[in-house]
Structure formats: C-alpha cells, structure tokens
Amino acid sequence: MSDEKNIFSRAEEFMQLFKKGADFTQDLLKENERLRFKIVQLEEKNKVASTSDSGTDDKLVTELNKKLQTLEQELQKLHHRHKEVEAENQDFANRYLEVQNENNHLANLYIASFQLHSTLDSREVLQVVMEIIINLIGAEIFGILLLDEKTNELTAVSTEGVDREEIPLIRLGVGIMGGVAKSGENFFVEEIKPFDKFDPQTPIVCIPLKIKDHVIGVIVIYKLLQQKSKFTELDYELFSLLAGHAATAIFSSRLYSESERKLSTIQGFINFLTK
Amino acid sequence: MAYRILIVDDSPTMRQLLAFAVKRLAGVEVQEAADGLDGYKKLASGKFDLVLLDINMPVMDGLKLVSIIRGNPDYKDIPIVMVTTEGGKEDREKALSLGANAYLTKPVQAPHVLSVVKELLKIA
Numbered sequence: 001m002s003d004e005k006n007i008f009s010r011a012e013e014f015m016q017l018f019k020k021g022a023d024f025t026q027d028l029l030k031e032n033e034r035l036r037f038k039i040v041q042l043e044e045k046n047k048v049a050s051t052s053d054s055g056t057d058d059k060l061v062t063e064l065n066k067k068l069q070t071l072e073q074e075l076q077k078l079h080h081r082h083k084e085v086e087a088e089n090q091d092f093a094n095r096y097l098e099v100q101n102e103n104n105h106l107a108n109l110y111i112a113s114f115q116l117h118s119t120l121d122s123r124e125v126l127q128v129v130m131e132i133i134i135n136l137i138g139a140e141i142f143g144i145l146l147l148d149e150k151t152n153e154l155t156a157v158s159t160e161g162v163d164r165e166e167i168p169l170i171r172l173g174v175g176i177m178g179g180v181a182k183s184g185e186n187f188f189v190e191e192i193k194p195f196d197k198f199d200p201q202t203p204i205v206c207i208p209l210k211i212k213d214h215v216i217g218v219i220v221i222y223k224l225l226q227q228k229s230k231f232t233e234l235d236y237e238l239f240s241l242l243a244g245h246a247a248t249a250i251f252s253s254r255l256y257s258e259s260e261r262k263l264s265t266i267q268g269f270i271n272f273l274t275k
Numbered sequence: 276m277a278y279r280i281l282i283v284d285d286s287p288t289m290r291q292l293l294a295f296a297v298k299r300l301a302g303v304e305v306q307e308a309a310d311g312l313d314g315y316k317k318l319a320s321g322k323f324d325l326v327l328l329d330i331n332m333p334v335m336d337g338l339k340l341v342s343i344i345r346g347n348p349d350y351k352d353i354p355i356v357m358v359t360t361e362g363g364k365e366d367r368e369k370a371l372s373l374g375a376n377a378y379l380t381k382p383v384q385a386p387h388v389l390s391v392v393k394e395l396l397k398i399a
Contacts, residue, residue: 104385115288131288138382227362227380
C-alpha cells in the first residue's frame, strides 16, 4: 500500500513537473512568438526608417541642387553686371575725355569770342581776328578781305605772311573768294597739298564774314604753319565762330568809328557856332 | 603749394588761353607780360616758378629774354617753356640751346600745355 502510495505520489510529482515543463514550454513558445513579432516590427520600423532617410537625402540633394542652380544663376548675373559695369566704366572714361575735349574747345571759342568783342576799335578788332587765325587755327599766310558794297569788290584790309597789295581786288561772284562772298558758303580744299608758291586765287580755305545772311567780307587762308598738316574739329568750330562773331565785331567797330567821326565833326561844328 | 607763372606773349588771345590752361592747377597765380622787356621787368618784380614765353614779340623777342634769364644767377633755374608759331628745327634747337626747357608750337591745346607745366613743376 505504501509502495502504491509512493508510486502515486511520485507520479503526481512527475505530472506536476511535466505540467510545469509544459507551462514553461508554453511560455517559451509565447516568448518566442512575442520576440518574432518584435523582430518583424523592428524590421518593419527599420525598413520604414531606412526608406524615410533616403527620401530626406534626396530632398536635401534636390534642395542643394536648386540652391546651386540659383547661385550659378546669380553668378552669371554678377558676371553680366560686372561686364556691364566695365562697359559703363569705359563709356564714362571715353565720355570724360570727350567732355574734357569739349571743354577745351569751348574755352578756345570763349576766348576767341571774348577777344573779338573786347574792343570797338576797328584796327584792334582786325588784329584780334588775325591773332585767332594765327594762334588758334595755325595759319601762316592769310588775309581778311572786306566787301565794298558800292563797287561789289573785295579788298584786302589785313594780311599775314603776304603784302596786302599781293591780293588783288576780287569781283563779287568771281573766282573762289568772289563765289564765297556771293553764296555765303564756306570753301575748304578737299586735301591740303604741300605749299608751292603763293597764288591769291587759290586759297585752301575761304570763310564768309556774315551778319545773318549779309556777307561783309571773307577770311582767306593760303598756307598753314609748317607744324600743322590738317584741320581739326576745333578749327571748323572756330571758322563758324569767326564767320559770325568776327563779322559782327568788324561791322560794329566800323559803325562805331564812323559815329565817332561824325560825333567829332558835329561837336566841332557846335563848338564853332557857340564860340 | 602755390605756383607763380609768368606768361609772356604779345597776343592777348594767347595770354588768355595759356592762363586758362595753367589755372586748372590748384593754387596757380598768373602774371602776364606783352613783350620780352615787359616780361623781364615782371620777372624782376617777384619770384616765379615757371615762364611761358613766345618768340616773336615786339621790343624784345623771346630768345633774347631766354638768354637774359639764363645769364642771371637769380633766374637761371626757372623752367622756361617756349610757346611759338616757329615750328622749324633750327628755332627749336636754338631755343633749347639757350636754355629753354620745353618747346611747344602753336596752335597749342590746353591739356598739352598743362602736362608740360606739371612735368616741369614736378606736380603729380
């Protein structure tokens, strides 16, 4: 009986042990299942995470590319602007030279004009015209001829490098000088050839002295100074100035001289009467 | 620094043109003389840093004045710039041998005069 009890007790123990083992196995299986599930979850997470990382990189690369493109565009713009600024700079430098040149031209013209109107003495006015032609234009042989409206002839009143008598009376409309006096148009030779000998009928330049459209005489140039081979832009401006201002100055000074003479005569007559 | 420049030319137009050119330099004072003798008198009346001198003038010509200036120890170092219509080689050589420092032929342009004057006055 006791043996039987003993066997049952041992069987009971064994059963309990077996049950514990079964429970333990069950737990292990559960744990295994849980861990597998966890692994799957982690793998999923990892997958998702790895997928999302690559997306961020792509985004970053795209953004960086965009920024690079923007920077390249800005660089291009800056290059373009730099070229524009350089061109502007060059333009300003050229403009500065032009302005400086223009300033010199204007100074010459102002001085010539100032001197022409600085006196009412007809001899001094002629002297100033001569000075301008020598010093500012650079002529060596030239003359000033005035028109006698009664005889329609041009007479040399002042000359340089040649005697006045060497320039004959010129009929209005005859030859280069007569033609210039009649038409009121400037005359310039196309090409200045080396000076051979003086010929009063073949000037290189002939400028009419005009008050509006009324010609009172001409300036005639036969030869330039040896260091001067051609006319400059300033010379043509000086010729234009002389055509108008010299004419006015000569005409005004002549009128003034005449009025002075008349005034002196009248004054003498009044003095005679009131004695 | 102020500079005193003497312009000797019988042409008022040239004197005005040269004065216009050199007055672009800051502090330049200009005196004018109408012939060589007048120039010499003006030179004696004050200290000058440079002379701009024509050749063909009444009373005393420019070459004579150059000789006188260079013969006087008080003025021998004053720079002289000839400004003349005489463009011949002989005239140039004569003026330079007498002691002129530079030789410019008319018609002159203001910037050219100015650059020569600046060089002789050692102005940067």
